Amino acid sequence: xxxxxxxxxxxxxxxxxxxxxxxxxxxxxxxxxxxxxxxxxxxxxxxxxxxxxxxxxxxxxxxxxxxxxxxxxxxxxxxxxxxxxxxxxxxxxxxxxxxxxxxxxxxxxxxxxxxxxxxxxxxxxxxxxxxxxxxxxxxxxxxxxxxxxxxxxxxxxxxxxxxxxxxxxxxxxxxxxxxxxxxxxxxxxxxxxxxxxxxxxxxxxxxxxxxxxxxxxxxxxxxxxxxxxxxxxxxxxxxxxxxxxxxxxxxxxxxxxxxxxxxxxxxxxxxxxxxxxxxxxxxxxxxxxxxxxxxxxxxxxxxxxxxxxxxxxxxxxxxxxxxxxxxxxxxxxxxxxxxxxxxxxxxxxxx
Numbered sequence: 062x063x064x065x066x067x068x069x070x071x072x073x074x075x076x077x078x079x080x081x082x083x084x085x086x087x088x089x090x091x092x093x094x095x096x097x098x099x100x101x102x103x104x105x106x107x108x109x110x111x112x113x114x115x116x117x118x119x120x121x122x123x124x125x126x127x128x129x130x131x132x133x134x135x136x137x138x139x140x141x142x143x144x145x146x147x148x149x150x151x152x153x154x155x156x157x158x159x160x161x162x163x164x165x166x167x168x169x170x171x172x173x174x175x176x177x178x179x180x181x182x183x184x185x186x187x188x189x190x191x192x193x194x195x196x197x198x199x200x201x202x203x204x205x206x207x208x209x210x211x212x213x214x215x216x217x218x219x220x221x222x223x224x225x226x227x228x229x230x231x232x233x234x235x236x237x238x239x240x241x242x243x244x245x246x247x248x249x250x251x252x253x254x255x256x257x258x259x260x261x262x263x264x265x266x267x268x269x270x271x272x273x274x275x276x277x278x279x280x281x282x283x284x285x286x287x288x289x290x291x292x293x294x295x296x297x298x299x300x301x302x303x304x305x306x307x308x309x310x311x312x313x314x315x316x317x318x319x320x321x322x323x324x325x326x327x328x329x330x331x332x333x334x335x336x337x338x339x340x341x342x343x344x345x346x347x348x349x350x351x352x353x354x355x356x357x358x359x360x361x362x363x364x365x366x367x368x369x370x371x372x373x374x375x376x377x378x379x380x381x382x383x384x385x386x387x388x389x390x391x392x393x394x395x396x397x398x399x400x401x402x403x404x405x406x407x408x409x410x411x412x
Contacts, residue, residue: 062143062147065147065161072157072159075159080410086111091406092401099397103363108240111240112240116233119236123229127217128215137217137224137225137228138220141165143164144161144162144164144165148162148172163231166227167231168234171231175187191227196220198219200219245304249278249288250277250278253302254289256368257289257291259397262291263275276290277290288300288302292331292379302339304340334378336358338367339360340363341361358374368393369393373386
């Protein structure tokens, strides 16, 4: 079966890595966003804008692709059969695979579930059932849609429009999932790596216990991963971060309770404590009180003073010097803005 000629714009919007994102936006954009986060402002305003921009661009590219193909006499439903064939039988790049999955109205996870053990019987059954639903749809209640829609010299039937709506839904799910993962990964490193250095801690290689400082994203076979680890004066802090809202307090508490109170790192034994950074906690949440029972601390990044709280907690737990201890609240923004200029964000993103 002929290969589908997927436009580069559509493929490139399907999968986006952090290097491409930073290249598109510029590193100074992230410096400004970090300052907002450190002052308790909502990072989701920024990330949701990025997500919607990518969605709109991707939707437009997909519509243009459908129109070009229809002008050649190729229906979106015909593309369904082609895409299904190549998903099963062809070696596709990650970007090409994502678009082919959209064309069969699925996401990557859905495709894996349907194509388990490389059998396509379920795939065929699902496709047939969906097309049957489209053909049997009662159009009496949809007078504006029953005749389809026309773009210049290209028109789509109601059945084709309905199928395209499913494709757009899969495209949206994929991109939203991709954006959530992408933003979480690089922002965790940027936030922790920046604020720890601003608070006077040295960035170390993973499990370098020859000196005091911190490292990011450590994991060994017998230890659960921590987004950041601080070692100082033979004491340690595991730091986890997540943009967890008030409706997910059980996830917050799980983050606090996942680590042990004592740990051996590179042959040295440390007394450990835990700090979890989250977006918000609900007014009635008991997570903070429960965390303290197991000697953990939860800090909400929605609090304008959360950086002060973090610096205080680190200093109390490991005894390092707190450089912002005597800083007044009204001077915090200027201090952080100046300190951020000295941080190599590109190194943190690449690290």
